[in-house]
Amino acid sequence: MISLKNVSKTYGKGKTRVEAVKNLKLEVKKGELFGFLGPNGAGKTTTIKMIVGLLKPDNGGIVLNNIDALKQRIKAKSIIGYVPDEPLFYDNMTGYKFLTFIADVYNVELSGRKRIDELAELFELTAALPDPISSYSHGIQQKTALIAAMLHSPEILILDEPIVGLDPKAAFNLKEKMRNYCREGKTVFFSTHVMEVAEHLCDRVGIINRGELIAAAPPGELKNSPGKTNSSLEQIFLEMTNEADIPAG
Amino acid sequence: MKRTFLLVKASLQGSALFTKYGFRQLRERDLLWVLPFAVAGILLLAGLAVFYLLSIYENLFYIGEQTGHPELLFFYAVSGSWIFVFLTTVPLSLSLFYYAKDSRFLAFLPFSAHEITCSRFIRVCLPVFLINALFLATAVFTFARNSVSSADLFLSGGVHLLTGFLFPASMGLFFVVLLVRIINVSRHKTALEVAGMFFAIAMIIIIQLSVTRSIADPHAMKSADTLSVIRGMFEKLMNTFFLIRWPARSFLAGGIPFLIPSVLVGLASAVLAVGVTGFRFFNDLGRRSESHRTRTAAAKSKGLQHRTKPLSALLKKEYAVLFSNSTFIFQTAGEMLILPLLIVIYAFAIPKEALELIARQLAFGRNAGLVVFAAVTLITSMNSFASCSISREGKSFALSAVLPIPGRTHVTAKLLSQIILYFPVYTVNAVIMVFLLQAPAESLLYIIPGGCLFLVFSFFIQIRGDLKKPVLDWTHPMQAVKNNLNIVAGMGKVFFVILIVGTPCYFIAAFTETDPFFIGTGVGVLSGIGCLILPPRTMRYADTRYEEGMETGYTDSKKSPTR
Numbered sequence: 160m161i162s163l164k165n166v167s168k169t170y171g172k173g174k175t176r177v178e179a180v181k182n183l184k185l186e187v188k189k190g191e192l193f194g195f196l197g198p199n200g201a202g203k204t205t206t207i208k209m210i211v212g213l214l215k216p217d218n219g220g221i222v223l224n225n226i227d228a229l230k231q232r233i234k235a236k237s238i239i240g241y242v243p244d245e246p247l248f249y250d251n252m253t254g255y256k257f258l259t260f261i262a263d264v265y266n267v268e269l270s271g272r273k274r275i276d277e278l279a280e281l282f283e284l285t286a287a288l289p290d291p292i293s294s295y296s297h298g299i300q301q302k303t304a305l306i307a308a309m310l311h312s313p314e315i316l317i318l319d320e321p322i323v324g325l326d327p328k329a330a331f332n333l334k335e336k337m338r339n340y341c342r343e344g345k346t347v348f349f350s351t352h353v354m355e356v357a358e359h360l361c362d363r364v365g366i367i368n369r370g371e372l373i374a375a376a377p378p379g380e381l382k383n384s385p386g387k388t389n390s391s392l393e394q395i396f397l398e399m400t401n402e403a404d405i406p407a408g
Numbered sequence: 409m410k411r412t413f414l415l416v417k418a419s420l421q422g423s424a425l426f427t428k429y430g431f432r433q434l435r436e437r438d439l440l441w442v443l444p445f446a447v448a449g450i451l452l453l454a455g456l457a458v459f460y461l462l463s464i465y466e467n468l469f470y471i472g473e474q475t476g477h478p479e480l481l482f483f484y485a486v487s488g489s490w491i492f493v494f495l496t497t498v499p500l501s502l503s504l505f506y507y508a509k510d511s512r513f514l515a516f517l518p519f520s521a522h523e524i525t526c527s528r529f530i531r532v533c534l535p536v537f538l539i540n541a542l543f544l545a546t547a548v549f550t551f552a553r554n555s556v557s558s559a560d561l562f563l564s565g566g567v568h569l570l571t572g573f574l575f576p577a578s579m580g581l582f583f584v585v586l587l588v589r590i591i592n593v594s595r596h597k598t599a600l601e602v603a604g605m606f607f608a609i610a611m612i613i614i615i616q617l618s619v620t621r622s623i624a625d626p627h628a629m630k631s632a633d634t635l636s637v638i639r640g641m642f643e644k645l646m647n648t649f650f651l652i653r654w655p656a657r658s659f660l661a662g663g664i665p666f667l668i669p670s671v672l673v674g675l676a677s678a679v680l681a682v683g684v685t686g687f688r689f690f691n692d693l694g695r696r697s698e699s700h701r702t703r704t705a706a707a708k709s710k711g712l713q714h715r716t717k718p719l720s721a722l723l724k725k726e727y728a729v730l731f732s733n734s735t736f737i738f739q740t741a742g743e744m745l746i747l748p749l750l751i752v753i754y755a756f757a758i759p760k761e762a763l764e765l766i767a768r769q770l771a772f773g774r775n776a777g778l779v780v781f782a783a784v785t786l787i788t789s790m791n792s793f794a795s796c797s798i799s800r801e802g803k804s805f806a807l808s809a810v811l812p813i814p815g816r817t818h819v820t821a822k823l824l825s826q827i828i829l830y831f832p833v834y835t836v837n838a839v840i841m842v843f844l845l846q847a848p849a850e851s852l853l854y855i856i857p858g859g860c861l862f863l864v865f866s867f868f869i870q871i872r873g874d875l876k877k878p879v880l881d882w883t884h885p886m887q888a889v890k891n892n893l894n895i896v897a898g899m900g901k902v903f904f905v906i907l908i909v910g911t912p913c914y915f916i917a918a919f920t921e922t923d924p925f926f927i928g929t930g931v932g933v934l935s936g937i938g939c940l941i942l943p944p945r946t947m948r949y950a951d952t953r954y955e956e957g958m959e960t961g962y963t964d965s966k967k968s969p970t971r
């Protein structure tokens with residue numbers, strides 16, 4: 160369960176001040192697959208960084224599975240798996256060394272580490288793991304980051320544009336994996352720019368524009384909202400984010 | 409050819425600091441003041457090199473005259489130039505041909521492999537030209553000053569100025585191509601860089617020693633048989649390295665016949681080197697992406713069989729960061745070895761009589777132990793922190809910040825890595841200095857524990873600033889090492905602490921009859937008290953800072969607002 164209560168975040172001061180996220184209110188239930196949509200610079204990454212503890216909200220509260228994330232940080236971090244928007248690694252570690260490091264710091268039991276090989280098999284990564292991460296292609300780095308995030312089977316999986324750079328098969332497998340995760344009663348929260356994925360995969364989507372949440376509903380419901388029948392999620396998205404532009408501009 | 413020069417120009421604009429774009433970048437970052445210092449530094453270095461070369465050449469000229477081989481001077485000048493040009497070309501071509509990001513991009517543009525390699529070779533030749541000029545111009549100057557100069561001297565000088573670097577540069581390029589085709593360079597990048605730097609330093613020291621040793625005092629070698637020995641040695645050398653002998657001879661009067669073959673050799677080798685590099689160049693570039701397919705799935709991890717505690721996993725991560733690039737490795741190695749290096753360099757550079765004089769000046773008598781304590785503690789504690797700073801983690805710090813590990817554990821791992829690296833260094837340095845300054849051996853009883861305690865204390869002084877405002881958005885590791893004001897400020901604080909503690913100690917030791925052992929132990933106890941007071945507070949601060957994620961990722965000024 161993820162609960163954001165009036166969360167705000169501002170970058171910079173004076174002239175360079177940017178209100179990246181404004182009073183964001185959002186509930187994602189246990190077992191829900193939630194897609195987070197929005198144009199570039201809308202505040203998706205900022206929101207995600209606040210949830211995983213890389214940024215401190217200016218005000219508001221964050222609760223994850225009944226843990227106050229701003230008070231019991233370490234406890235909250237231990238139930239999160241996070242895939243950042245750009246893959247981050249210690250370059251000269253091999254894939255295996257890196258994943259072992261992650262397993263060690265999350266206290267994963269030896270029996271649980273079989274998952275490294277299972278996941279590597281799934282993403283066709285086994286051959287790459289003995290090599291240094293710096294020699295990986297972007298997609299392979301992305302896959303390694305995915306495995307690292309799922310290694311300790313976190314209660315809450317948070318992915319920032321996870322599908323970018325994956326080949327079709329890996330993208331398919333990832334989507335399956337995300338679905339299965341939710342079936343096990345865990346929560347998945349991911350941002351994406353791919354409307355088809357959001358439309359067909361998610362239980363619910365949220366649309367953020369200029370730091371404000373302008374909609375949060377199941378994709379089917381959004382499509383059938385008054386006056387907007389029979390259009391695709393893409394059209395809805397474009398309309399909504401454009402409408403919001405006019406009064407502000 | 410025109411297209412090739414287009415590429416040279418583009419490559420220069422993309423990289424050189426001294427272009428309009430470079431200036432603009434410096435101005436935007438308020439760093440223009442760096443320029444005069446950089447220019448002055450370069451001029452100073454060049455001036456020193458010229459001075460050094462001139463004094464060696466002077467001796468060589470004299471020996472050459474004595475042995476009846478006036479080309480000796482040029483033989484040495486050309487060899488020196490070739491060695492340095494070769495040594496410069498190797499890393500330069502590795503980075504320009506194979507590591508440069510735009511190489512792969514160029515492969516998609518309609519340029520042939522040979523146009524690319526040719527343009528890159530010209531780029532390599534630009535700095536190398538200056539090295540060659542430095543060696544040859546000073547030699548020509550020395551020769552012209554000491555003997556009747558012929559037109560041949562200046563003609564040859566001019567021609568070699570323009571072509572003399574071609575042969576060694578081509579050899580450097582050949583070497584690199586060989587290297588690239590034998591091993592996977594992108595995979596062993598750090599190892600290669602480190603090996604190369606150590607090799608270059610070793611070469612320079614060897615050259616330096618052999619030159620100073622062999623020609624230390626030419627006037628002392630007047631006796632006929634020393635001269636004949638030298639003549640024999642030199643003739644042997646010249647016959648073996650006839651490729652160097654040709655250009656060397658061409659500087660003498662009537663040496664033009666030797667000029668033509670030496671220029672031809674240079675040109676031919678350059679054409680050959682560029683040709684060989686261009687052949688299968690795109691193939692060589694492409695090897696990087698294949699690298700992960702080179703091993704089989706058979707190599708499974710040992711991590712599946714045993715488990716480590718989070719703290720030791722973090723400690724391993726510290727070393728992974730430390731060894732992630734050659735800049736960090738070199739900086740750390742330099743800081744660990746700085747004192748022994750200084751001692752060795754002085755031992756070689758300073759004449760024996762002067763050393764003895766210094767030793768007599770440095771006789772601190774009964775307080776020698778305290779002097780060792782202060783000096784070694786100062787050097788080690790000021791230099792030891794950078795290797796395990798938070799700033800070094802750079803962008804990958806976000807990885808640390810999302811882990812469910814309290815800040816104090818992260819800091820403890822860093823402290824442990826510092827202890828493992830620098831306690832031994834401190835101890836060895838202290839023993840060396842006690843020996844050199846002839847301090848009583850029992851002073852080590854307070855020097856070693858006291859210094860180690862102070863090292864821990866200074867770690868906590870220094871990490872506080874780094875926790876407050878870590879520099880994480882660097883793109884080149886050099887920025888984390890040099891431009892990091894946290895490190896400089898931390899060093900200043902430690903220096904200040906040592907000054908505050910050291911000044912009263914100095915007066916007590918110098919003007920009272922207090923036993924130095926007592927003073928040293930007192931300072932050790934003070935450091936111990938510091939270690940009891942400061943760390944708990946810093947650890948609490950670390951917890952909060954890691955929990956907040958230190959607002960990682962960007963600084964405010966980096967990303968301009970879109971609204």
Ligand SMILES: Nc1ncnc2c1ncn2[C@@H]1O[C@H](COP(=O)(O)OP(=O)(O)OP(=O)(O)O)[C@@H](O)[C@H]1O
Nearest residue numbers: 170179198199200201202203204205962964967970
């Ligand atoms: N460190 C920072 N300093 C200043 N402004 C920032 C910083 N990080 C983000 N911003 C600004 O905050 C706003 C939201 O950025 P954010 O990265 O959250 O967008 P996003 O929705 O993830 O966009 P994208 O789809 O491009 O990834 C943007 O206007 C961005 O310019």
Ligand SMILES: [Mg+2]
Nearest residue numbers: 203204205244
């Ligand atoms: Mg983003």
